[in-house]
Amino acid sequence: MNKFWIVFAHTYLTKIKSKSFIITTAVMLVLIFGLSNVTKIIDYFDDNEKEKVAVIDQTGAYFELFKNTAETMNKELTVQAVPNEKEAEKQVSDEEIIGYLLISEDSNGEVKGVYKANEISNTEVSAGLSTTLNQLKLQKVKTELNLTDEQIEALNAPAVFETVALKESAKTEEDLNQARGLVYILLFVIYFSVLMYSSMIATEVATEKSSRVMEILISSIPPIQQMFAKILGVALLNFTQILLFLGLGYVSVKQNLSELNDGFFSVFGFGSIQPSILVYAVIFVLLGYLLYATLAACLGSIVSRVEDVQSMIMPMTTLIIIAFLIAMSGLSNPGAGYVTVTSFIPFFSPMIMFLRVGMLEVPFWQVLTSILILIGTIGLLAIIGARIYRGGVLMYGSSKSFKDIKEALKMSKHS
Template sequence: MHSFWIIFKQAFLTKARTKSFIATTVIVAASFFLVANLSNIIALFDGGSEDADVLHVLDESGQLTPLLQEQLAAVDSPVQAMPTEMSETELREGISEGTIEAYIELTQAQGLAARYVTESANGMGSGADVEQAVQSMQTVLAADEIGLSQAEVSQLFSPASFEREAVAVSSKSEEELNQARGLVYVLILLIYVAVIYYPNMIAMEVANEKSSRVMEILISSVSPVKHMFAKIAGIGMLGILQMLIFGTAGYFAIKSAGTDLAGGITGVFGFSDLKISTFLFAFLFFLLGYFLYAVLAALLGSLVSRTEDVQQLMLPMMFLVIIASFIAFSGIAMPEATYVTVASYIPFFAPLVMFLRVGMLDIPLWEPLLSIAIMLVTIGVLGTIGARVYRGGVLMYGPSQSLKDIRKAIRLGDNK
């Protein structure tokens, strides 16, 4: 057991101290702060101009500008409509020189007409708030013409009461689905990264030890099977540590943004009303998915003698992960689909797809437990086969780029 912990520590510390691991961790953590504070950075480069949201209004009547200001305020728009004494030629020159963001010309003849002018199609958010305010102005003006009161206008445009109800026992309400969707999406993405990144790291590590002949020294003092599982555990602990760093960095990045998002992030991503069991299942499927693919990766990594050959031999495993991610991400929109249910019991898809169903649906407890049992059996079978392949594979040298070498590795391991 002492040798197991030595290899475990070596696998953990060796990768944790590499420049690539440190750089990846720092860059990803820094990107969280960059994205969270992107609006503040953009405002900084804009020079904090007070005219950034000023909309100059050409209004010959002088009566339409106050109404536009009122409607913009009603939709909580940052755009400030200001009457201007400049001519249209001067306004166009101001836009070309960058001193004016946009202007609008309002006229009223047969009806309200507006012409919105910016330097590019993206100017001032493409004028979505302004267009909405102008449409509201048209409604108000038309109501005045036909003599409708404000109460009658409000009654005319009041929305109908519309409720959704699902009769399926496993269905959640639309509100509950919206709360869960963000969290499930984030956690599926984390599980996807874990099962595609860390097992690949194991395969590269095993192949590197073989190519440098370090493997021959290691297996002379410790069994290949113990060596394999110690590496899997060491890299797995490294993965958990890195995910905790990312999660902590993301939390403090949002807190540092100083916006309303910082206070409402739990509601945005569905953390506020989600069950503790969902987080437990997320961690459990993270571990099971990692071990499932890690055993497979160690098996494949033991078959190659050069690190250059690892990616080619890992392609089948990568395809399994990619297919699982496609099913999971498409299933977010329709978690009760038959193909999603079937895929949730296939061990190589279950870490992503069954967790999707756990997060999005109120399914009986026996369903995720059955999926977990299938995965545990598969990990056991893969572990048994993987140990035999690994025992012989670490002793194989020369070109090896075919899955047919598994049989050769098993025979070599059994004869060892």
């Protein structure tokens, strides 16, 4: 058993000291820190210089109202008048302004605007001008129809709409939004962990075979011990990296939670994290990794060249991608029938059952059934996989076909 721990420690220490691991981890930590502090970073590099837009009011009646409304709605915008388009184009060319807006009326007396700039990629400015023009049109209609502010407010007020769950145990809309953020992040963790580290095992086994190191290893340690030592060694590496990522991400998001209210964070909340979700995340990350890592080790043992690894594990990679896509689509409707069914399929359940657990009140027996099916599949795959691995490490030559699995099983009987 000492040889098992030697291979286990060697696999872990070799990988954690490798330049690729250090660089990848450092880049990801910087990226996580940057994303969670994006508001502060933008403010730091923001020169606070107001953007200038010119307005040519061809009606002669709307400029002052437009200017006041636009600058009130956007504090970073300055609106100025220009006499004609020629002057406006000159100011744009000299970069005195970023663009100009032509305000006119059509044959029906409706207000319309045309925004012109060298580049129209800055949609924030054009969207703001469009919103201001809509407000101007609203004021015009209000005056023409002699409407009060209360009547205008009543016309623009959206209909009251609420969602109420009839089941007492069902999560509220606020609870779902809070859970969705954590589930979204952890789904990516499961996806990348399973995909990246499973491929790492297959590549390492193939590398050892191509360098003939395998011949030395199998003479000193049984192939089955060798396989599981590598799987668990890379698993520890996986959790080391995940703890670093989640630790930094959690601290950064908590520190900036009050500022992260827009875009992604307006829908995906992080305010209340249930410990049970974190426990299930650990369980499904571990089980999903063990399932695919065992399969990857078997497939890696069949090939003799590192170049053949990706083509051999492509079906496995496809299964992971399909599971991830189902989970992503299920975020908006976790109670869908196809989500429920696939949550019991072992190659999909690490992501999809976790999605259901995070978003819904799933009966415990369903979660337990899914976990037991997953554990049973891992056990079955470990038994078959160990035989494939034992025969596969002895196979050399070109191996790109799954027919080689049969040959590996035959060789395992004689090894």
